[in-house]
Amino acid sequence: MRIAFVESPSATGLSLAGRMDGMRSGVGHRVTRRGFLKRAGLVAGSVVGFPALVPSTVFGAGAPSNMLTMACVGVGGQGSGNMRAFHGSKEVRVMAVCDVDSSHCEKAAQAVGLGKEACFRDFREVVGREDIDLVSVGTPDHWHVPVSIAAVRAGKDVYCEKPLTLTIAEGRALADEAARYGRIVQTGSQQRSSSNFRLACELVRNGRIGKITEVTVGIPGNNRTCEPTWEPMPVPPELDYDLWLGPAPWEPYHKQRCHYEFRFLLDYSGGQITNWGAHHLDIAQWGLGMDDSGPVEVLGKGEFPTTGLFTTATKTHFEVVYANGVRLTCATGGSGTRFIGTEGMVYVDRGKLQTTPEALAKDTIGPDEIHLYESNNHIRNFIECVKTRKQPICNAEVGHRSSTLCHLGNIAMLLKRKLQWDPVKEQFVGDRAANGMAARAMRSPWRI
Incomplete structure (x- = not known):
């Protein structure tokens, strides 16, 4: 499935139009799993192409020639941490800070030595500026792709927090636009820039534990x-x-709808599947060599809230099967990624690498074996790739494919049935309802 953005006279070239006009909930209305499924059905069959656009190559004039200039959009929590990391690199000058919460914006600006004049609420005010080279996106998930595509179309390179996307169709759109523009897009799934995760995946890819089952x-x-x-x-x-x-449906304000808790409402995120799956499922994809593909079958049986504000799964359990027969199970409980083969096991988590046989954890990958992309610092890798134009370790296509695995799990759990997935066409086989959930309608004036 493809999403289409229509051309606009705005500086970013981004205009999104929705079919959510007037769809306001009543006061205190709860969006149930059933209601969410009805919403998803609104977008079945929306498939259109993109206009060809030319990227800008103008570098910023507001910083020394050896400095890259950046606008940071979304600076609460992780977005603020990313901003400070870029600022601390000494190769990036943060010139603009953007957040819909002015308290976040002013605090972040102060942290990097900027005044209120560098604070903005609307990302469209900053992503099209000619004195900006890079855009860091640390917004809630439902804004990741709209902001990133606006930046890409304005000729900017983008560092976007994980999960890269809210929907499968959004991910395909961003990956296509990044390629069309020749822009560098790094997904913030930073475990790929950790040596123990890389070694774990190299052990798997080089057959150290036999055939993966x-x-x-x-x-x-x-x-x-x-x-x-x-x-x-x-x-x-x-x-x-x-x-x-x-672009999300209008709902009355509640403090738990915004900031950290947005992760637990399906209108804005995918719950812990996308929050942590964007890390651990991403490593599974890396170890299996599926960075440009995905599974062919998915079955979910998660549990969802029946009362209260939150709508994402309280208990996750889904299984996918790849074309080569490998079965992957993602479930609530524990942490990390475990590869099981005919001759051993590799388990990896943050700060932890366990293997069977135990000696494998200290094994060395030979010069003629498979060596995976090496990065020891996710932020630094992005900066280097901006300069060299080499693809980063977790580019838009990789981020999209790993996010897709997360979305497949959520869709299967919501529909409560086995689904067939075509990773080449990126659509469900013979299932209109499931394909309708691969994209979202968007609230006016935002459009798809």
Whole structure:
């Protein structure tokens, strides 16, 4: 499935139009799993192409010639951490900070020595500026692709937090646009820039544990709770709530809808599947050599809330099967990625590498064996690739494919049935309802 963005006279060339006009919920209305599925059905069959566009090659004039200039969009939590990492690199000058929450924006600007004049609410004010080379995207998930595509179309290279996308169709759109523009896009799945994850995947790829038969991935459960009933709350004066919602359906404000907890509402994210699956499922894809592909079958049986504000799975369990017969299971509980082969096992998590036989963990990959992309610093890898134009370790295509695996799991769990997936055409086989969930309708004035 493809998403189409229509050309606009705006500086970014981005205009998104939706079919969510007027679809306002009643006060305190709960979006149930059933309601979410009905929404998803609105977009079945939306397939169109992109206009050809020419990228800008103008570098910023507001910094010394050896410095790259950056705008940071979304600077709460991880976005702020990324901003500080870029600032600390001494090769990037942060020139603009953008957030729909002015308190976040001002705090972030101060952290990198900027004043209020460098603070903006609307990303469209900064991504098209000629004095900006790079854009860091640290927004909630439902804004990742709209902001990234706007930046790419404006000729910027992009560092976007994981999960790269909210939907499968968005991911295909961003990967295609990055390729069309010749832009560097790095996905923030930074485990690929850790030596123990790389070694684990090299051991697997070089046959150290024989033929792979099974992969298991553990992710956390929902670590936030909400009341069984909820009432709308006044919007804080520092928050532009309408812009925070952006392309998502309109819903009354509640503090647990925004900031960290957005991860647990399907309108904005995919729960812990996309939050942590974008790390551990990404490593599974890397180890299996599936960075440009995916499984052919998925079956889900997760559990979803029946009361309260949150709508993402409280208990995750889904299985996928690849064309080569490898079965991958992702479930709530534990953490990390375990590869099981006919001759051994490799388990990897942050700061941990365990193998059977045990001596494998200290093995050396020979000069004539498969050596995977080596990066020891995710931020640094992005900066180097901006300069050399080499693809980064977790580029848009890789980020899209790993995000797709997460989305497949969520879709299968929501539909509660086995689905056949074509990783070449990137669509479900003979299942209109499932294909309808590969994209989302967007609230006016944003369009697909």
